[in-house]
Amino acid sequence: xxxxxxxxxxxxxxxxxxxxxxxxxSGNKTMAExxxxxxxxxxxxxxxxxxxxxxYDGMKEEIAEGVNILLGRKWEPYRVLTExxxxxxxxxxxxxxxxxxxxxxxxxAANAMKGGMFILKPLLAESGAPRMGKMVIGTVKxxxxxxxxxxxxxxxxxxxxxxxxxxxxxxxEDYLEALISEDADILGMSALLTTTMPYMKVVIDTxxxxxxxxxxxxxxxGAPLNExxxxxxxxxxxxxxxxxxxxxxxxxxxxxxxxxxx
Amino acid sequence: MTDALxxxxxxxxxxxxxxxxxxxxxxxxxxxxxxPELWNVTEPDKIRALYRGSVDAGSDLFLTNSFGGxxxxxxxxxxxxxxxxxxxxxxxxxxEIADAAGRPVVVAGSVGPTGEIMAPLGELTHELTVEIFHxxxxxxxxxxxxxxxxxxxxxxxxxxAAAEAFALADMPWCGTMSFDTxxxxxxxxxxxxxxxxxxxxxxxxxxxGANCGVGASxxxxxxxGFAAQGSEIPIIAKGNAGIPKFHDGHIxxxxxxxxMGQYAVLARDCGAKIIGGCCGxxxxxxxxxxxALEGHAQGPRPSLEVITAALGGFSSASDGTDDxxxxxxxxxxxxxx
Numbered sequence: 207x208x209x210x211x212x213x214x215x216x217x218x219x220x221x222x223x224x225x226x227x228x229x230x231x232s233g234n235k236t237m238a239e240x241x242x243x244x245x246x247x248x249x250x251x252x253x254x255x256x257x258x259x260x261x262y263d264g265m266k267e268e269i270a271e272g273v274n275i276l277l278g279r280k281w282e283p284y285r286v287l288t289e290x291x292x293x294x295x296x297x298x299x300x301x302x303x304x305x306x307x308x309x310x311x312x313x314x315a316a317n318a319m320k321g322g323m324f325i326l327k328p329l330l331a332e333s334g335a336p337r338m339g340k341m342v343i344g345t346v347k348x349x350x351x352x353x354x355x356x357x358x359x360x361x362x363x364x365x366x367x368x369x370x371x372x373x374x375x376x377x378x379e380d381y382l383e384a385l386i387s388e389d390a391d392i393l394g395m396s397a398l399l400t401t402t403m404p405y406m407k408v409v410i411d412t413x414x415x416x417x418x419x420x421x422x423x424x425x426x427x428g429a430p431l432n433e434x435x436x437x438x439x440x441x442x443x444x445x446x447x448x449x450x451x452x453x454x455x456x457x458x459x460x461x462x463x464x465x466x467x468x
Numbered sequence: 469m470t471d472a473l474x475x476x477x478x479x480x481x482x483x484x485x486x487x488x489x490x491x492x493x494x495x496x497x498x499x500x501x502x503x504p505e506l507w508n509v510t511e512p513d514k515i516r517a518l519y520r521g522s523v524d525a526g527s528d529l530f531l532t533n534s535f536g537g538x539x540x541x542x543x544x545x546x547x548x549x550x551x552x553x554x555x556x557x558x559x560x561x562x563x564e565i566a567d568a569a570g571r572p573v574v575v576a577g578s579v580g581p582t583g584e585i586m587a588p589l590g591e592l593t594h595e596l597t598v599e600i601f602h603x604x605x606x607x608x609x610x611x612x613x614x615x616x617x618x619x620x621x622x623x624x625x626x627x628x629a630a631a632e633a634f635a636l637a638d639m640p641w642c643g644t645m646s647f648d649t650x651x652x653x654x655x656x657x658x659x660x661x662x663x664x665x666x667x668x669x670x671x672x673x674x675x676x677g678a679n680c681g682v683g684a685s686x687x688x689x690x691x692x693g694f695a696a697q698g699s700e701i702p703i704i705a706k707g708n709a710g711i712p713k714f715h716d717g718h719i720x721x722x723x724x725x726x727x728m729g730q731y732a733v734l735a736r737d738c739g740a741k742i743i744g745g746c747c748g749x750x751x752x753x754x755x756x757x758x759x760a761l762e763g764h765a766q767g768p769r770p771s772l773e774v775i776t777a778a779l780g781g782f783s784s785a786s787d788g789t790d791d792x793x794x795x796x797x798x799x800x801x802x803x804x805x
Binding site for chain 1: 490491494498499502541544583585589622648649650651652653654655656711712713714718719747784786788794
């Protein structure tokens with residue numbers, strides 16, 4: 207169940223990449239007249255700010271270029287991730303939360319982020335960078351809606367988390383199996399129908415039954431959900447959009463680390 | 469020969485549409501995970517009851533049980549080859565109920581979104597989207613629908629593809645979008661932008677508007693936004709009966725019949741001509757809505773304050789059409805044109 211969903215998402219991203227390139231080409235007709243910004247000529251702090259802008263504008267090639275320049279200047283991979291990419295995606299997330307950017311812009315920004323992540327991922331693993339956390343996410347059984355879930359996945363990856371996306375229509379067994387096999391920290395569940403929402407309680411109740419509820423942070427989301435519902439079913443938090451999901455995940459991970467340290 | 473809806477639009481000041489489909493089917497025992505459209509074949513009496521519920525409550529127009537009946541959505545249930553068949557049967561059942569009503573009732577063939585993101589951001593091409601919608605359109609036409617009715621659309625590209633598909637089927641149509649994100653659709657379309665888009669279509673709808681979204685007050689703000697553009701095309705308002713709340717393992721919508729009655733009257737005052745409900749709206753609500761519309765004269769256009777006082781606050785401060793719209797980041801050195 208897990209592999210096809212991730213491949214599916216990767217295929218979708220491949221299409222986004224092709225299409226974003228197409229979009230940029232059409233934009234380049236006006237851009238050719240503009241003064242071209244040469245990233246390698248920018249000092250570090252200006253380059254980072256330019257990368258924030260480039261993420262905001264969904265400019266994947268420029269992000270990859272910027273990442274390579276910073277690495278060439280001996281920046282640690284983890285620093286590139288957090289200061290250039292995650293910080294940029296946080297701005298995107300805030301504007302998405304505040305109703306300035308919408309789904310199309312967020313998809314393009316996340317796609318640009320992926321360009322940077324492609325370079326950084328192997329280097330992060332090598333350099334023993336601190337782990338933000340890992341999330342297993344999926345839409346619940348009976349529900350096929352996935353746009354919101356995909357946005358959460360992208361934004362979480364943009365924030366430096368590892369995400370294992372189970373896709374749609376997931377029974378409880380699939381969630382629990384993935385949590386264990388992936389050694390995840392967070393379970394994310396999404397639903398768009400009021401009729402499938404209650405299934406989230408089934409998953410949480412099963413986790414309690416099996417004595418595994420306390421091992422994971424449970425976040426829930428989807429248009430018909432609200433905070434009250436999240437509390438009623440025993441989730442840790444309801445997240446109203448992808449940006450809030452990232453902030454909430456970071457908060458809970460920090461708490462978890464504090465508990466483990468203290 | 470004009471269609472039933474055009475006739476109704478020409479002779480009536482307001483038209484009461486129906487309420488929810490999913491809400492009622494789930495109350496009848498549909499389990500989450502099953503495609504409602506399959507009930508057209510396996511539980512036709514329940515679908516007749518669904519339609520009859522609206523008609524008996526006073527609806528002048530109801531939607532067929534075909535919202536998820538496109539190939540893209542039926543794929544989950546292994547029924548992607550049955551899109552045309554299931555749509556046709558949904559309309560046949562509708563025709564049966566409408567023709568027995570004893571008064572003019574319009575059968576509107578519901579066409580919901582594909583659930584996929586369209587190119588260039590996603591995989592679904594324009595051509596394939598048109599084909600998917602066209603298949604449903606032909607089925608609904610065969611079954612005897614009076615008009616086609618696409619609803620809960622978020623992306624303007626999808627709305628345009630539906631318009632093209634419905635032209636291919638040579639059917640009159642209506643189309644509503646769902647404004648659920650800071651007063652816009654999920655893809656960022658404002659009420660004003662929707663009107664511009666509708667007016668530019670080669671195959672414009674008989675009526676356009678908003679359905680679903682967040683609450684009833686949000687929907688009426690959207691209707692005001694439509695009306696402010698001054699288009700001649702009639703407006704549709706199909707708002708939710710409140711917000712879903714979770715009590716004792718069940719979902720209840722918190723909009724009372726009384727609230728929906730107030731919403732219906734305000735919708736008309738905002739400029740809507742076709743008025744109905746969406747999620748959570750049952751025949752009980754429709755009865756109250758009809759009584760309210762019949763019992764009140766048309767009033768002046770309400771202010772946002774009047775709307776929130778009657779129906780509750782908005783889910784966002786701005787809907788993108790006022791000065792309160794937050795602006796995108798400035799200071800970006802690369803011009804995007």
